[in-house]
Amino acid sequence: MKVLVLNGSPKGNNSITLQSVEYLKEHFEQDEFEVLNIGQKIGKYEQKGECDNVIEMIKKSDLILFSYPVYTFIAPYQLHRFIEVLKDRLDYNEIAGKFMTQITTSKHFFDITAHKYIEDNAYDIGLSVIKGLSADMDDLLSHKGRMDLINFWKYVQFSVKNKCFESKEVIKSGERITYQPPFDESKKSEEYDTVIVTNCENNDENLKNMIEGFKKYYPYKTREVNILDFKFAGGCIGCFNCASDGKCIYKDGFESYLREEIQSADAIIYAASIKDHSLGASFKLYDDRQFCNGHRTVTMGMPVGYILSGDYSKESNLRTIIEGRCEVGHNFLTGVAVDEIQSQDDISKNLNKLAKTTAYALENQLVLPQNFLGVGGMKIFRDLIYLMRGLMKEDHRFYKKHGIYDFPQKKIGTRLKMDLVGLLMSIPAVKKNAKGKMNEAMLKPYKKAIQKKMNI
Ligand SMILES: Cc1cc2nc3c(=O)[nH]c(=O)nc-3n(C[C@H](O)[C@H](O)[C@H](O)COP(=O)(O)O)c2cc1C
Known part of the structure; x- marks a missing residue:
């Protein structure tokens, strides 16, 4: 290339x-x-x-x-x-x-x-x-x-x-991509468990067709979980009952439904129609009840994709939420397939791309470093849970186990090195001498790192 x-x-x-x-x-x-x-x-x-x-x-x-x-x-x-x-x-x-x-x-x-x-x-x-x-x-x-x-x-x-x-x-310009023939359902591999979580209504033909379209291009078996079928006792009431042991005050079985039917999967595809600039109230009910997991990023590393019906390109707030959730959760966002573009072919192309990318992410356990949304979000949670650790016991245990308490005060070596550099640079003769050499000096450890061969 x-x-x-x-x-x-x-x-x-x-x-x-x-x-x-x-x-x-x-x-x-x-x-x-x-x-x-x-x-x-x-x-x-x-x-x-x-x-x-x-x-x-x-x-x-x-x-x-x-x-x-x-x-x-x-x-x-x-x-x-x-x-x-x-x-x-x-x-x-x-x-x-x-x-x-x-x-x-x-x-x-x-x-x-x-x-x-x-x-x-x-x-x-x-x-x-x-x-x-x-x-x-x-x-x-x-x-x-x-x-x-x-x-x-x-x-x-x-x-x-x-x-x-x-x-x-x-x-x-006439240069079309050749689609792989759709996968034969009976020959699909069960190697990975992919769950499609949706709030698709019976009469939502477009969303239904898109879910079916995705399945055609996806090489692995999928399970569909429609959250409309779950009998929620109610929305999260913010009582913090779950903070110490992860158990919700409602006894409707949502925690085991979430943990055993959805979060146990290897990949999640969310499918919804955009409604009132969100995925609709029924999805929000499901999302809020996930507070039984507190601030624990329990699906870290799991690929996540979306199939959305609606004018997604006009929904900048929704786009931020979708990207932000994946970043904070440290999930690889495999794509958002939408139906707002003109032709059947374009929709298929989107679904094909989502299917291929999700399969690739699964097979290669792809996760990229978190960006501002993920790094910034987790710093806020890190500080919050550290202060509230007396109450948020489950979160505290999780954060300790996964090394999320990465407070900079602990990096004593770096702090001392920076103090020393600062001290030296406050001497005019040293500062004058260092002019132009600072960048080269900073590069030394990188040049060494380049030589470190890795198994690819
Ligand atoms: C003028 C200036 C502005 C910067 N702004 C940002 C910023 O907004 N966000 C950030 O994370 N880092 C910022 N940085 C840090 C650089 O992105 C960082 O040092 C980068 O690794 C330098 O890369 P380079 O050596 O390839 O130029 C800034 C640095 C400079 C000199």
């Missing part, structure tokens, strides 16, 4: 983010990476001629990889400027359908808006978007961070190879 890397970091080759690309180069020798230091040399790349050269390179590549740091809620100025010039010079039809993805490093503070900014611009110019990787700036230094990067790249390779992310522009 020919990968054109648009490095938006003003630090050029000294970019921390770029070290992840260097790591990929070392580990995936079959892929060809070409790096352009767009951010550092923006003066050059904003020139019409140079920008046209980049466009030619984009045309020849299989994948465009934006590599950049998060800067003040979004991307650095230099990358914004390049995008302005690029959009000005580009004939969108020429690159329509080409794949793009992104890698950022940051401390996860508003990494979501940076990723969305790049995605929105990519959609504008007709690119096919593959969900990017938002890494913490220290991730490459840890085994887990390197594994996340490798798994991310395998997912990118899978997405490009399967062409299940093609944009509408490609369909318009």
Whole structure:
């Protein structure tokens, strides 16, 4: 695969983010990476001629990889400027359908808006978007961070190879994807247990058809659980009866229904029709009653997908909730298949993509690092449960067991190192001498990490 890397970091080759690309180069020798230091040399790349050269390179590549740091809620100025010039010079039809993805490093503070900014611009110019990787700036230094990067790249390779992310522009130009024939239900594998949780009403033909469509493209057996069939004694009343032992005040059997029929699965697909800008009151009843699990992320690592009937693209609040729930729960969101687009073919394409991605996530146990929503959300819960541990006993036990109490006060080594660097930098002669060398010094541990070979 020919990968054109648009490095938006003003630090050029000294970019921390770029070290992840260097790591990929070392580990995936079959892929060809070409790096352009767009951010550092923006003066050059904003020139019409140079920008046209980049466009030619984009045309020849299989994948465009934006590599950049998060800067003040979004991307650095230099990358914004390049995008302005690029959009000005580009004939969108020429690159329509080409794949793009992104890698950022940051401390996860508003990494979501940076990723969305790049995605929105990519959609504008007709690119096919593959969900990017938002890494913490220290991730490459840890085994887990390197594994996340490798798994991310395998997912990118899978997405490009399967062409299940093609944009509408490609369909318009006559290049159609060939669907796999639907799976024969009787021959489906039972290797994984996938539950479809829905509030589908009998007369909701569209949602029913979409659920059936999904099943056709999905290689594993599924079970359907309709929450309308459960006799709820009532909605959560916030009594905190469940806080100490996870047991609800209602005796309607919801806890065992939730834990044994739904959360015991390997993957969950939620299916609903959008109603009053949410999934409807019946889904909210189900969601609130999950408070019997307190703030415990009990389905961590489980792939989660959605089948939605309605104008999802207009529901920005709902989109935030769906993404946020997956991020905080540390679930890989395998996709949201919708029916708001025009043709039968497009709906099938969406369902096929959701089915393929869910199967891939299951088979490869794919989970990517949490973004701002997940990291930020869990920090709030971490502090809350620590303070309320006397009452929230079940949550406290879970947080201790899973190492969620990652308070920075515990990182004494890092604190002392930073104190020392601060002390040295307060000496004018040392500061003068360090000028320009700081970035190189910061990169040393990353250069070492790049050499750490992993089994892929
Ligand atoms: C001007 C500036 C703004 C930044 N803004 C953010 C931010 O909004 N969120 C965040 O998590 N990190 C922020 N950071 C931290 C960088 O994203 C982080 O250090 C990144 O790893 C640097 O990557 P690079 O070496 O590839 O340029 C900011 C850094 C700078 C210098």
